[in-house]
Amino acid sequence: MNGTTAQRHYQNVLQVFQDYYQLTKPRIIPLLLITTAASMAIASNGKLDPLLLLLTMIGGTCATASAQTINCIYDSDIDYEMERTRNRPMPSGRVQPLHALIFAIALACISFAVLAVFVNLLSALLAMSGIAFYVGIYTHLLKRHTPYNIVIGGAAGAIPALVGWAAVTNTLSWTAWLIFAIVFLWTPPHFWALALMIRDEYAKVGVPMLPVVTDNIATARQIWRYTLVVIPTTFLLIYPLHASGVIYGAIAFILGAIFIMKAWSLLQNPDDKQASRSLFLYSILYMMLLCAAMVVDSLPITHHLIEMLSPSE
Numbered sequence: 001m002n003g004t005t006a007q008r009h010y011q012n013v014l015q016v017f018q019d020y021y022q023l024t025k026p027r028i029i030p031l032l033l034i035t036t037a038a039s040m041a042i043a044s045n046g047k048l049d050p051l052l053l054l055l056t057m058i059g060g061t062c063a064t065a066s067a068q069t070i071n072c073i074y075d076s077d078i079d080y081e082m083e084r085t086r087n088r089p090m091p092s093g094r095v096q097p098l099h100a101l102i103f104a105i106a107l108a109c110i111s112f113a114v115l116a117v118f119v120n121l122l123s124a125l126l127a128m129s130g131i132a133f134y135v136g137i138y139t140h141l142l143k144r145h146t147p148y149n150i151v152i153g154g155a156a157g158a159i160p161a162l163v164g165w166a167a168v169t170n171t172l173s174w175t176a177w178l179i180f181a182i183v184f185l186w187t188p189p190h191f192w193a194l195a196l197m198i199r200d201e202y203a204k205v206g207v208p209m210l211p212v213v214t215d216n217i218a219t220a221r222q223i224w225r226y227t228l229v230v231i232p233t234t235f236l237l238i239y240p241l242h243a244s245g246v247i248y249g250a251i252a253f254i255l256g257a258i259f260i261m262k263a264w265s266l267l268q269n270p271d272d273k274q275a276s277r278s279l280f281l282y283s284i285l286y287m288m289l290l291c292a293a294m295v296v297d298s299l300p301i302t303h304h305l306i307e308m309l310s311p312s313e
């Protein structure tokens with residue numbers, strides 16, 4: 001091989017890696033993992049075993065990547081039609097469906113093996129149910145057929161929180177289901193804000209997202225309603241569940257107030273793309289910081305600090 005051929009070969013190999021990486025929709029995975037980590041932190045009272053965290057993250061990443069890859073195979077027809085998704089590896093023909101399927105099955109097997117062998121069977125089964133729900137229920141049954149696709153489908157995105165809890169305790173508790181409910185109720189405002197921005201793309205391919213089958217004002221109203229439900233729900237972690245404390249409460253309060261302001265602003269201007277964009281981007285920051293607050297609040301050092309700062313009797 002001369003220099004130029006070797007360089008071209010190297011570039012081709014790099015492109016193949018990049019294509020398989022893109023199949024997994026990698027930008028969404030970290031936030032899903034943060035919800036898993038937050039759940040694990042609360043479940044272990046902030047005394048999380050780093051090895052258990054690492055293994056659960058590996059299992060969770062592989063399961064999510066597998067689910068997203070199958071979704072890419074299934075949706076390659078509509079992804080080809082939409083500008084936002086046209087350059088994905090499947091619609092642009094850079095990866096063959098069979099190869100992508102083998103990749104997805106391998107990822108699911110690795111996920112199951114890592115979780116079942118090194119973590120526990122419950123977390124492995126939950127991760128597999130996440131793949132089944134996202135592919136079977138959201139992608140196949142709901143996405144192209146009902147505007148409630150993401151309301152029900154949102155449950156898939158909330159499963160990583162259950163995986164985290166199960167990884168630590170080998171069971172599921174009210175707190176686990178509450179974190180699940182927070183992610184579940186957060187998903188419609190998160191997604192509909194985006195759907196308002198790219199309504200025409202979904203309309204073009206006939207995916208019945210809410211702004212396509214109703215209108216912007218009805219969508220903004222639904223976003224507003226879900227926001228008014230999800231924000232109070234976040235406080236149930238403090239009372240009655242006593243799973244988080246004042247640090248989490250203070251952060252959740254500020255984050256929630258901003259969420260409500262942004263949803264209100266969208267309700268006043270449902271056609272304003274800037275308002276929907278702002279809410280969409282903020283919804284991501286919101287979930288990241290809310291989960292970070294759960295983690296910080298659970299740490300023993302936080303409890304020590306609070307004890308030191310509380311007035312003694």
Ligand code: HEM
Nearest residue numbers: 027028031032035150153154157158183187191194284287
């Ligand atoms: C059924 C539920 C959901 C739907 C339909 C949905 C849909 C979307 C879509 C279409 C995008 C734009 C992606 C792109 O431009 O390639 C997006 C972005 C994103 N979503 Fe969601 N989402 C859902 C749930 C979730 C959940 C549960 C999480 C994590 C907890 C999440 C995290 C993110 C993040 C971090 C981004 C930004 C990625 C980027 O930088 O482009 N989503 N979502």
Ligand SMILES: CC(C)=CCC/C(C)=C/CC/C(C)=C/COP(=O)(O)OP(=O)(O)O
Nearest residue numbers: 028063064067127130131134156157159160
């Ligand atoms: C435990 C486990 C494996 C859970 C699965 C979690 C999971 C994969 C959630 C994905 C949520 C999401 C980003 C949906 C977008 O799909 P879309 O098809 O509407 O997005 P698109 O329009 O960008 O293709």
